[in-house]
Amino acid sequence: MEANTHGDIFLQAMEKESVKDTESEGPLRPGVVISVDSNVVFLEMGGKSEVVVPLEEFEKAPAVGDKIDVVLTGDRRDGVPIASKTRAERMGIFDNLRDAIKNELPVKGTVKEMVVRDNIPKGFMVDLGGDIKAFVPYSHIDTKRYDKPEDIIGQKFDFVILEKRGASITVSRRVYLQKTVKKLYAKFFEDHQVNDIVNGTVEEIDQNFIILNVEGIKAFLHISDFSWKYLSDFRGVVKYGDPMEVQIISLDKTKDSVKVGKKQLLPNPWDGVENKYSIGDVVNGKVVHFRKEGAVVEVEEGIEAFLHVSEISWTQRIRDPKKFLKKGALVEVKIKSIDTERRRMDVSLRDLQENPWHDAEGRYPRGKKLHGTVSSILDFGVFVKFEDGIEGILRKEDVDWLDSGVELKDRFKKGDEIDVVVLSIEPGRERLRLGIKQLSDNPLQTFAMNYPKNSVVEGTVKSVQEHGVVVALENNLEGFIHISNLDKNDVEKTDGVVKEGEKIRAVIRYVDVVKGKIELSRKDLMQAEEQKEFQKYMATDSHTTGAFSTTMGSLLADQFKGLKIGEEKKAAPAETKKKSAKASKETEKKNEQE
Structure with a gap:
């Protein structure tokens, strides 16, 4: 048994405790409190016999008439027999422990302190009640590893008894969880189905999901199912132990998987959206977050529209939307498409601007010589910008008649002013192709x-x-x-x-x-x-x-x-x-x- 390897640690921890095995104590006897003084409690044991119990064994002084079970210690005080309430409680707990071992039942205990050796946590001392201590090895405190094990000090858990040798008891919470989890999942699947509403508490928090404890099992809640409104991070939104009402959205018995959602219990803001918005409408929104290919604009709470980078400007080639827009910025956009089934709305910023490509074919005829500024240099070509904001592409193969593999970054610098000639233009596709070598004859x-x-x-x-x-x-x-x-x-x-x-x-x-x-x-x-x-x-x-x-x-x-x-x-x-x-x-x- 794994716990045997921790026996020496447990015994060292128990040296501080002079706990006596009370299995050899006399029988429990009931008594009634007849008086309480500053040091002892007097009990009537039936007939004319009386006993005294040290007041220190009570967390709170009892009241006259309270019934208390005790066990005689064999000692006397001023001729009056001394009884012990603590030993009586311990005897009851030992009876429970024997029953737990025989029937493989869990026992409750409170984590009291950490056992450390060479600055390494080795386990915890657990109070089972009645001044009875047990040792739980560090690997048996849970099925997962704690980043801050000291955080569980003072918490009360269920354990199973791994071993009992006299007064030495070794327990495990991990084994308890492993034994009970299958039963809990089986009961949950038997009692519930998809769309049922259940209650749980937050047990684990990640950026994109949280784990809820629902009736003893783990339920997974993805951030996209928490709210109709966009959230980027669960951390800071929920706290450990937060209660939460959720709806079951999927069950998988083969994987013991339970997925739940919270937004499913809230009104869907997309219901009837086609009656509120139409293609071509100009709306105001707020930039709430960014994707690689664009920005997300919140039109109203729960209704978000996507602004693709290509819809931001007619003339600027925007690769990173964060360089053009700021999070939280208010923008006016035009609706380009609405898909209620996919809950998707596409909008455009540039459609509200003048399009310089409309009459570009007349201003940039094939063969026309132009003077422009190098705006960016890529491996395959150079982008040249003109006064009206339009950019054209000068491909590598159109730079030099004799050197098709010319190193563009060696030959050009951003901001260079160069002469080019128009090779072709496609206004509908917003493409303007330029050349330099075509300015001279092919040698x-x-x-x-x-x-x-x-x-x-x-x-x-x-x-x-x-x-x-x-x-x-x-x-x-x-x-x-x-x-x-x-x-x-x-x-x-x-x-x-x-x-x-x-x-x-x-x-x-x-x-x-x-x-x-x-x-x-x-x-x-x-x-x-x-x-x-x-x-x-x-x-x-x-x-x-x-x-x-x-x-x-x-x-x-x-x-x-x-x-x-x-x-x-x-x-x-x-x-x-x-x-x-x-x-x-x-x-x-x-x-x-x-």
Whole structure:
């Protein structure tokens, strides 16, 4: 038994008490008070026998004629037998204790003092009456832990007896609660149903709920079921021990759950609200609390309306309503919707203000250049505010033609005055899109027009990478040469082919204006230049004679056989191609004749 571990603590606590086990005392005898003096009370025990009882055993001096049970102590005073009222009471209590142990019944006791060892609470001494003390271990004082155990000193509880050894008694309130709670819940569920009205007292208080003791069981009352009026915190509204009449709103036998409400006993202010208010009505209210997405405005007691952040201002982007409104502020709002079933009313503050978006399309036509002030900077864009309060969004991709990943917080500061151009406007959705890069031509578009496919360009190697090299071109543009297009001969590594800072020439393979890419080929240029040199040679060779020249020409022709210069490469002049072909045929014919 758990209480055995606390036996030594109990015995030490009992050293202060010289309580005698009265189970061996004589029988109880009734007496009648015949007189009271300053020290003793005289009792007539029947016939002519009398006894005296010390007056100190009475909390209050008895009156003549009172009937009192006593037990003889065996001592005498001036020849008169001495009796004890305290021992008689103790004998009755011990009889009750034996009955409680036999039948597993609870006993009542009052918590008198805390037992402490090494500055740690170990338990409590409990007065069972008749000067009989019992010990309750700290873990057995309740089913929950007390933050301030000293607060229970002086309180009276029911206990069960865990152990009795002579005058040493160990009791538990926790076991009593655990044993009785099931019976109490079973009786409550048998006696009650949903909508019944019951009475309870406040036993536990939290910010959002309270626990009531209702007929010995715990009933849960959420703050939303306490009043039709908004409450943010139960603390300070109710006190421990407050009596409360409530209505049962749900019962769950499987979970021993009882939920109750207080507002259900009060008139519902939403009944008939549709007869008092209509959509479009302008009403006065008070800001009573805030939510993340807006403020709650009390229109009248128990009737609250929701003011969404988007309905506060036409021009200001409000994320935190507390920065625009103060709790307790009186506001005039316009009703936008009423839902009596959900007890919800939506209101607007901005509907009572002039809407600058009504004629914004005429003032902000597409392509118009504007001058505004940076009002805020986010990861995806910059908000720009204009004199009439309207804000537009400058998205990251509309800032720079060449740097789509521009760091906006490095480039802009709140309060900066900047020039922008209108890209689009949607007054109905209150959206204005702006651009900066559109104020100038797209350098990539210009480059594509100036350098069509197969054009030769010159640049500087900016970086050498595993799969190719990056080439710096004019106007801060960059091109890329894949490793497969880096040299006329196939290479497995880029190292050693070109160096950073080296000036190189290449041809345009393609320009993707949308994706901002320029693909180059050094290989195509090298092959085209070799082909050009070969064609020059063949043109010259057509005017020479001799077997040696013819043989060399044939060898070179064989070497470049299969080399195709397609549309991606710079084409040789048509006239040169014809001359080259004619010269080649004449050489072959001469060789055949020889």
